[in-house]
Amino acid sequence: MRTLLRTTAVATTLAIGLCTPAVRAQNNAPKAPAAEKSRTWTVHADQIFTANGAAIEGGFISVVDGKIAAIGPIPSRDRDKEGVLRVAAITPGLIDLSPNIDLSQNSVEQSDEITPHLRVADALDPYSLSFDRALRSGVTTVLCSPPDENVIGGLSVVVKTGGPGSIAKRTVKADAVLRGSFGSQPSRRNSPAFGRSRDFYNRRPTTRMGVEWEWRKAFYDAVVARQDAEQSFPGVEQLHAVLDGKLPLMVQAGPTQDVRTAIFLKEEFAIPNLILDQASEAWKEPDLLVRSGAAVVLPPFTWNGRVGFDRGFHAWNTALLLEESGVVFAFSGRDATDRDERLSVQPGYAMRGGLSFESALRAVTITPARMLGIENRVGSLEVGKDADLVLWNGRPFDFTSDVVGVMLDGDLVVDPRAAQ
Amino acid sequence: MRAVERVPAAASTGRALPQPAQGRRFVHLASRTRLGDLDPASAVLPHIPKDESMIGQTFLQAPFLLALLALGTGTPEVAVDAPVTPAAESPAGAPAARELLALRADVVHLGDGRTVENGTVLIENGRIRAVGASVDVPSGTPTVQLHGHLAPGFVLPHSSLLPIAERFDATRGFLPDAAIVHAFRPESDALSKALAAGVTTVVLAPTEGNVVGGVTGVVKTAGGRVLKRRAHLALSMSNAAVDDRRFPTSFSGLTTELRRLFTAGEGVYGEVKSGTLPVLVAARERHHVARAVDLGAEMGFKGALIGAALAGEQLDILDKSGWTVVFETPGPNINTRIQEAMADYAKSGNPFAFSYVDADGMRMATAQLLRRGVSPDAVLRALTVTGAQVAGVGGRVGQIERGFDADLVLWSGHPLELSSAPVVVYVDGKAVHRASTRPASTRPAPTRPASTRAKADTKHTGANR
Numbered sequence: 001m002r003t004l005l006r007t008t009a010v011a012t013t014l015a016i017g018l019c020t021p022a023v024r025a026q027n028n029a030p031k032a033p034a035a036e037k038s039r040t041w042t043v044h045a046d047q048i049f050t051a052n053g054a055a056i057e058g059g060f061i062s063v064v065d066g067k068i069a070a071i072g073p074i075p076s077r078d079r080d081k082e083g084v085l086r087v088a089a090i091t092p093g094l095i096d097l098s099p100n101i102d103l104s105q106n107s108v109e110q111s112d113e114i115t116p117h118l119r120v121a122d123a124l125d126p127y128s129l130s131f132d133r134a135l136r137s138g139v140t141t142v143l144c145s146p147p148d149e150n151v152i153g154g155l156s157v158v159v160k161t162g163g164p165g166s167i168a169k170r171t172v173k174a175d176a177v178l179r180g181s182f183g184s185q186p187s188r189r190n191s192p193a194f195g196r197s198r199d200f201y202n203r204r205p206t207t208r209m210g211v212e213w214e215w216r217k218a219f220y221d222a223v224v225a226r227q228d229a230e231q232s233f234p235g236v237e238q239l240h241a242v243l244d245g246k247l248p249l250m251v252q253a254g255p256t257q258d259v260r261t262a263i264f265l266k267e268e269f270a271i272p273n274l275i276l277d278q279a280s281e282a283w284k285e286p287d288l289l290v291r292s293g294a295a296v297v298l299p300p301f302t303w304n305g306r307v308g309f310d311r312g313f314h315a316w317n318t319a320l321l322l323e324e325s326g327v328v329f330a331f332s333g334r335d336a337t338d339r340d341e342r343l344s345v346q347p348g349y350a351m352r353g354g355l356s357f358e359s360a361l362r363a364v365t366i367t368p369a370r371m372l373g374i375e376n377r378v379g380s381l382e383v384g385k386d387a388d389l390v391l392w393n394g395r396p397f398d399f400t401s402d403v404v405g406v407m408l409d410g411d412l413v414v415d416p417r418a419a420q
Numbered sequence: 421m422r423a424v425e426r427v428p429a430a431a432s433t434g435r436a437l438p439q440p441a442q443g444r445r446f447v448h449l450a451s452r453t454r455l456g457d458l459d460p461a462s463a464v465l466p467h468i469p470k471d472e473s474m475i476g477q478t479f480l481q482a483p484f485l486l487a488l489l490a491l492g493t494g495t496p497e498v499a500v501d502a503p504v505t506p507a508a509e510s511p512a513g514a515p516a517a518r519e520l521l522a523l524r525a526d527v528v529h530l531g532d533g534r535t536v537e538n539g540t541v542l543i544e545n546g547r548i549r550a551v552g553a554s555v556d557v558p559s560g561t562p563t564v565q566l567h568g569h570l571a572p573g574f575v576l577p578h579s580s581l582l583p584i585a586e587r588f589d590a591t592r593g594f595l596p597d598a599a600i601v602h603a604f605r606p607e608s609d610a611l612s613k614a615l616a617a618g619v620t621t622v623v624l625a626p627t628e629g630n631v632v633g634g635v636t637g638v639v640k641t642a643g644g645r646v647l648k649r650r651a652h653l654a655l656s657m658s659n660a661a662v663d664d665r666r667f668p669t670s671f672s673g674l675t676t677e678l679r680r681l682f683t684a685g686e687g688v689y690g691e692v693k694s695g696t697l698p699v700l701v702a703a704r705e706r707h708h709v710a711r712a713v714d715l716g717a718e719m720g721f722k723g724a725l726i727g728a729a730l731a732g733e734q735l736d737i738l739d740k741s742g743w744t745v746v747f748e749t750p751g752p753n754i755n756t757r758i759q760e761a762m763a764d765y766a767k768s769g770n771p772f773a774f775s776y777v778d779a780d781g782m783r784m785a786t787a788q789l790l791r792r793g794v795s796p797d798a799v800l801r802a803l804t805v806t807g808a809q810v811a812g813v814g815g816r817v818g819q820i821e822r823g824f825d826a827d828l829v830l831w832s833g834h835p836l837e838l839s840s841a842p843v844v845v846y847v848d849g850k851a852v853h854r855a856s857t858r859p860a861s862t863r864p865a866p867t868r869p870a871s872t873r874a875k876a877d878t879k880h881t882g883a884n885r
Binding site: 104106107108109110111115117118119120122123124125126127128146154164165166167168169 | 659662664666667668669670671672673674675676705706707710711713714715717718734736737
């Protein structure tokens with residue numbers, strides 16, 4: 001209700017012609033085309049949420065050549081400065097570790113179930129509209145993963161959602177994690193034990209048990225190959241990197257049974273870094289998660305609470321419970337098709353479940369950045385970091401607020417002046 | 421403007437003229453020769469009987485009728501095709517006879533954008549000896565006055581001329597040892613049609629169905645000559661290369677395997693990395709192109725992108741990148757977005773060429789570029805100089821320049837006008853094709869029964885709407 005009143009107040013202000021900062025931006029904005037392509041900006045906001053400390057009331061961010069050059073409270077002499085973008089609030093560009101980025105069916109390597117050496121970077125389409133959709137909704141950095149049709153799909157890549165038409169040039173971190181899947185998705189559509197096979201490759205796991213067997217066999221083979229080079233196989237280097245803690249392992253594990261299986265695998269092979277993706281039922285095993293030290297990526301909320309391929313139950317207060325247990329978690333927009341399922345609204349839903357604003361903000365910005373080791377470039381608003389900004393027309397994550405502007409590497413992809 | 425070949429006096433060549441082969445419209449040069457070992461000087465020349473060679477094209481043209489009257493109808497039509505004594509039958513030790521021929525034309529397009537009005541091309545033993553407005557032609561040289569535009573024979577650095585069974589292997593994704601030139605059949609109909617369309621040199625290439633389709637070859641469309649047996653390594657990074665029936669089934673698998681092969685650098689992959697073997701990469705959609713360019717930068721190769729219809733939307737990665745785009749020429753129904761992208765790319769000044777499917781496709785694709793404001797010089801250059809460079813035979817064909825093969829096409833008008841048609845095609849200085857009375861289109865004429873025609877035509881013109 002408070003927000004609603006505030007919105008009404010803004011509308012009234014508009015009506016009587018007084019200039020709020022947001023309105024003034026419209027009039028004073030530089031209109032020259034050259035300025036539109038600039039990567040140098042000054043943005044003023046009523047509130048700046050840096051995700052790395054307290055919010056700045058009445059703050060500015062100076063962007064020079066795509067990097068954040070200065071940030072702080074607006075000096076009094078600059079308050080009415082011309083040629084400045086003015087918005088209600090700024091947060092860092094959002095980071096999605098399990099985004100909804102299209103991969104064609106040509107992204108599944110069906111000749112093997114265990115393909116740790118394949119890179120999803122080689123399958124991505126930089127021109128995919130799903131990148132653009134993510135970018136325009138405020139998601140500036142994504143971890144793209146191989147599809148979960150293989151048990152171990154391969155190497156994920158961290159890319160910016162915009163920029164040149166080249167995945168290599170958009171890459172923030174190559175080979176960021178090794179991606180695989182538990183549950184029934186890797187065994188889906190595989191050939192039945194009897195009857196005619198469906199394709200050239202008689203693919204193996206047809207059950208959840210079979211999927212787990214493939215996982216254990218892959219790591220067992222990797223351990224054997226350490227002793228005996230002749231037992232080596234494609235992808236063994238990546239598995240060794242996982243075992244040595246040089247490469248995080250990220251697995252899809254939604255229902256409780258898959259969460260447990262993944263953690264048991266981690267403990268059996270002493271895998272240092274494990275990220276459980278789409279772990280909707282992680283709330284059922286908080287102690288196991290704390291014991292294992294695994295991090296969690298939560299799926300987006302749905303209206304019936306059932307999410308993911310295996311329809312795990314995702315409670316509203318899952319994030320709160322993980323926070324209280326001390327489990328590291330991030331939100332994601334995986335499989336989100338609806339406007340109301342985007343990543344930018346997930347923190348709001350978690351806040352409805354009791355999570356604090358600051359924790360909710362961290363779960364879409366600095367926490368996922370730290371999980372991938374890219375916090376030196378993205379995830380918070382600090383001098384020297386990439387100028388990836390989300391510009392809001394109200395308090396972020398309020399249901400009545402919206403993303404009205406997006407800046408990626410200093411490039412104003414969505415102009416807040418156009419939204420008014 | 422229709423082209424007219426005025427016939428010089430038969431006596432000027434000093435040789436007996438062959439008798440027209442009655443009943444045979446066209447004796448293909450290639451059918452008498454063996455693959456690859458043909459010497460143009462020793463070739464048996466094709467002969468076109470006079471009654472079918474020119475008259476149908478030109479009987480309405482007053483200058484031609486005048487010429488006929490002046491010369492008398494009993495004079496043999498074609499003097500250029502006089503056979504020479506085969507080299508093997510020459511007296512031992514005697515120097516090879518120099519065979520000279522001078523062609524004069526209203527306009528000569530040199531291929532590199534320059535034109536010469538009323539130019540002369542002097543040909544010696546199948547190669548161009550001189551070209552210009554005032555060429556010193558030795559006395560006694562047979563000279564042909566051609567009315568129309570003389571342009572280099574088109575060079576298309578990618579083609580679908582071979583049967584599909586010779587270009588595609590469904591069982592294996594990687595065929596680095598395949599040499600497609602082994603499938604070359606000089607007497608094939610497809611080759612004759614390409615020749616009739618003014619295409620004198622093509623690259624025989626595999627389909628995009630194999631990741632590594634093998635090594636391409638460069639051939640002439642007449643004479644059965646192979647210019648290059650190992651021209652490129654043909655790669656495919658398009659959708660067709662990832663196939664559910666064999667490895668790889670994914671772009672990740674495809675790229676990973678190529679990366680492995682190029683890193684190991686054995687055989688053809690080593691030749692590519694060392695720069696001795698260029699690559700043709702089938703890359704149809706934008707993400708195929710982006711992937712190919714990224715992999716090329718990583719592995720250290722550049723070449724030509726086959727397809728790349730939307731390259732004009734990718735100038736951020738393709739501008740001055742060192743890659744050449746070889747556009748497909750699917751025919752008249754190219755969609756608007758692709759037409760615009762092709763034109764944008766062509767106008768950007770980056771090199772491009774065309775792939776050959778059939779004559780109609782080639783002519784329509786080039787005409788559409790002109791309609792969208794691309795300069796005729798740029799398009800003609802793509803069909804000649806750039807095509808030859810991409811094919812790897814740049815110093816030899818694709819230009820009317822001293823030392824180049826005398827592969828020339830006489831066009832009835834500007835070579836890129838849709839209403840123009842090739843009238844005479846010379847390969848290695850020999851007229852190997854003359855337009856027949858039939859239209860240049862490769863499509864058969866409609867054969868609807870007369871009773872249904874009126875109704876269908878009404879519908880077609882939209883009169884009922």
